[in-house]
Amino acid sequence: xxxxxxxxxxPMTKAAEEDVxxxxxxxxxxxxSSGMWENIWGEHMHHGFYNTNDVVQLSDHRSxxxxxxxxALLFASVPDDxxxxxxxxxxxxxxxxxxxxxxxxxxxxxxxxVTLSPVQAERAQALAAAQGLADKVSFQVxxxxxxxxxxxxxxxxxxxxxxxxMPDKLKFVSELARVAAPGATxxxxxxxxxxxxxxxxxxxxxxxxxxxxxxxSFYLPAWCSTADYVKLLESLSLQDIKAADWSANVAPFxxxxxxxxxxxxxxxxxxxxxxxxxxxxxxxxxMIEGFKKDIIKFSIITCKKPE
Numbered sequence: 001x002x003x004x005x006x007x008x009x010x011p012m013t014k015a016a017e018e019d020v021x022x023x024x025x026x027x028x029x030x031x032x033s034s035g036m037w038e039n040i041w042g043e044h045m046h047h048g049f050y051n052t053n054d055v056v057q058l059s060d061h062r063s064x065x066x067x068x069x070x071x072a073l074l075f076a077s078v079p080d081d082x083x084x085x086x087x088x089x090x091x092x093x094x095x096x097x098x099x100x101x102x103x104x105x106x107x108x109x110x111x112x113x114v115t116l117s118p119v120q121a122e123r124a125q126a127l128a129a130a131q132g133l134a135d136k137v138s139f140q141v142x143x144x145x146x147x148x149x150x151x152x153x154x155x156x157x158x159x160x161x162x163x164x165x166m167p168d169k170l171k172f173v174s175e176l177a178r179v180a181a182p183g184a185t186x187x188x189x190x191x192x193x194x195x196x197x198x199x200x201x202x203x204x205x206x207x208x209x210x211x212x213x214x215x216x217s218f219y220l221p222a223w224c225s226t227a228d229y230v231k232l233l234e235s236l237s238l239q240d241i242k243a244a245d246w247s248a249n250v251a252p253f254x255x256x257x258x259x260x261x262x263x264x265x266x267x268x269x270x271x272x273x274x275x276x277x278x279x280x281x282x283x284x285x286x287m288i289e290g291f292k293k294d295i296i297k298f299s300i301i302t303c304k305k306p307e
Contacts, residue, residue, distance in 0.1 A: 019167055023116055023143070025219040025276075026165055030117035033277040034096055036269040040260050043127060044069075044098035046161045046189070047250040047298060061256050068189075068250075069102055069160075075244065076187050076302040078156060086156035090114070090179055092144045093162020097124030097137065103158065104136040112149070114142040145171045147179055155184045163190035163229075167221035173232045180305040186238070188301045193223040194294055207295045210286055217283040226299040238303040247291055247298045254288045 012020070037045055041062065048064025049071045079085050085107045091100040094113025097120075104111040115121050124139040142148050144159075145168060157180045166172035176186050193203060193211060202208070211223055226243050233241050260266045261281050270281055290296035 022165075022167055022219060022221060027116040027118070029219050029276045029280065030095070030115070031119040032274040033280065034117065034120050034123065036273040036277055038096060038123070039269050040266055041065075041257075042098070043096055043101070045095035046099075047253045049246065049249050050252050052248050052251075061253070064253075065098075066102070069099060071246075071249075072160070072187050072189055072300055072302075075242070075300055076185050078185055078187075085109070086154075086185070088154045088181075089156040089158060090147070090149065090154045092147070092157065092159040092176065093165065094120070094124060094139060096120050097127055097139055099158060099160050100124065100137050100139070101128055101131060101133050103156070104133055107156075109136070109156075111137045112154075113137065113139040114144060114147060115139065116141065116143065145175055147175055149179045151178055152181045153179050155181045157184060157186040159186075159188045159190070161189055161191070163188050164192075164218075164220050164223065169224050169228065170232055170235075173229070174236060177236050177238060177305060182305055183307045184305045186233075186303050186305065188229065188299075190229075190299055190301070191220075191223070192226045192229070192297045192299045194297055195225045195227045203295070207293070210290050210293075210295060214283050214286050214290065217279045226297060226301060229299070229301045233301065233303050237306065239306055241301070241303040243299060243301045245297050246300055247294075247296070250298045251291065254284060254291070258284050258288075 034045070044062070044065040046065060047068060048061050049068035050064050087109050089103050089109050089111040091097070091103070091111055091113040094100050094115050097113050100111040100113040103109065113124055118141050121139040121141050128134050128137045140148070144162060144166060157176050159176065163169070163172060180186055203211070214220065226245065230241055230243055261270060261284070270277055287296065
């Protein structure tokens with residue numbers, strides 16, 4: 001593959017080719033699967049947060065997704081105070097805009113969402129208009145690693161389950177920090193692999209094999225650990241860095257997704273959506289296995305940009 005610079009065709013490096021392939025795969029995966037997800041699960045394309053001792057009913061899962069947003073805001077100590085609450089928010093990897101609209105409504109704030117999927121961006125904007133939020137939220141196709149915003153624009157930087165798609169984690173968190181205003185809160189909720197023990201240089205081969213299968217179906221690059229994220233944020237001199245493992249709090253989610261996928265509505269939606277969605281569905285049991293074996297961690301990492 002080659003790219004054109006001026007009148008000269010320049011061969012792309014292998015890394016650049018892989019990056020283009022990954023982004024194309026992510027966009028097509030969500031172009032194809034987002035309608036199916038919305039049809040079954042609604043506008044929030046992320047895990048739910050469950051209290052560990054609760055008996056969970058299928059009807060609880062959409063409220064659990066809202067609970068996830070609220071728990072993330074609580075963990076990060078985002079203020080509700082009318083004077084201190086966020087006024088300008090970016091939703092990095094916004095899906096069909098569920099978090100964007102929720103946060104805009106909650107804080108009476110402006111929210112900008114970015115996604116690689118044109119289908120998601122168009123649907124997110126349509127839902128915003130339908131919900132009377134067209135003047136508060138906007139969505140566009142953009143790369144999270146090269147956001148189309150000036151430095152220091154947002155006082156809440158929100159990334160709900162998009163970090164796992166980022167091929168360059170340092171560039172990812174650097175870009176989150178760049179668009180954050182002084183004093184802004186940055187919230188990253190993401191899939192990680194377990195922290196390595198002292199003396200370990202990598203995951204065990206059998207653990208990596210499980211992650212590789214998930215990566216190929218969900219269009220994910222190499223995973224990192226929660227500890228890796230913390231080190232990256234420390235390297236950028238960000239403050240009040242906190243992290244937590246919420247794996248136990250999302251445990252009911254994947255069994256519920258599989259249960260709905262096996263319903264008549266789920267099967268017909270899956271078949272109509274396309275092969276990429278079917279491939280994703282086929283590895284869902286591996287997500288459960290990864291969590292049960294403590295290979296996969298569902299992590300929240302938050303910090304603040306210095307004033």
